[in-house]
Amino acid sequence: MDAVAMFPLGSVLFPYTPVALRVFEPRYLTMMGRLLDEEDPEFGIVLIERGLEAGGGDQRSPVGTMARILQIEAGAEDLYVVAVGGERISVDRWREDDPYPIAEVSIIPSLVWDDALEPLRREAERVVRRIATLASILGEGRWDPDAPLSDDPVESSWQLAAIAPLGEYDRFRLLTSTRLGGLLRALIDLSLEEEPVLIARAADAREGDDDDPR
Template sequence: MKTLPVFPLNTVLFPDGLLPLRIFETRYIDMVRECMRGGGDGFVVVRIGQGSETSPAAEFAALGTRAEIIDWEQRPDGLLGILACGRERVRILGHRQRPDGLILGDTESVPEWPALDLPLEYASLAGLLERLLDQLGTPWSHLERRLQDSAWVAGRLIELLPLELDIKQSLLEEDDPLERLRRLRAAMLRTPDP
């Protein structure tokens, strides 16, 4: 079990996914400083259930993704910009709040299935993902592409497509990468075009 800072957001991050963030709250600036100074284990990105991203009393999901900071910049607007990369799914067993409002969670890793090749019936999803990554530009266009890995393809599509957050969270909680792909495709067929 590891104690890690928890960052509740209105998003769902998967292992190997990228998440650019603008940091402006003092508690998260301190968190970034601690992560970068200690070279520690990063922080947990977890989906907010109720409340807002700036609320210290936000309720959040019990399963999230441990992320590490892989790049940072001082933005022209004076805010700190970071690029985080998802590393592994974690379950939050309990949490507490520091006086500065930062949430600390007691976490355990959630085992991943062994890598599974993308079945032929889902090849069109890999093609869609490749086009999306090319269109999005930096930093996504520079990702090492694992278009034959079922979990990698599903994770990137779930992050990038305009699916409801409840669906994204339930897909993060799905352990079987092939079932995740099946459920993703079903959700895509139900989602109207923007």
């Protein structure tokens, strides 16, 4: 690909999943203005490994996702942008900001579905929805645990990765998967590792409620 506009974030964007952004920095307002001149505006999102989203000077991950703009609404001094994840990208080289980040990227091949993976995909959905429900009860879920999935098995696998209540490092590991079976197995394993942590938090919350004299 040619050089593309980039929007480093403190979170991972998976293919086939939506992202909502509040854009307020002048450099990114300029970026969105330029993108809107394009027929099919899109930009790249990569995870900030160290540093802050605002102000620059961050350290960025080498793998990200293209985001296609679906909707933009203008506020008084900012923009609200809704986009959806597309192809995964590998950053080959960062260019000088103009005034926003720009990178030369390569497309990462899409993961390939095999019907033999369907039992594993169903197991991943069962585990993820159960643990995402627990996270939601604790007020820690970022997605509705009952959110509908695409009928396409590749798309639904990425959507399950988005629903899973995992930290950004684990989410980045999933993003770099080279095989769909590996993605699903890692998704199950990481979710099961998170389950006892959430159960312990739920138990602590119940004990706190029992100790409340009110």
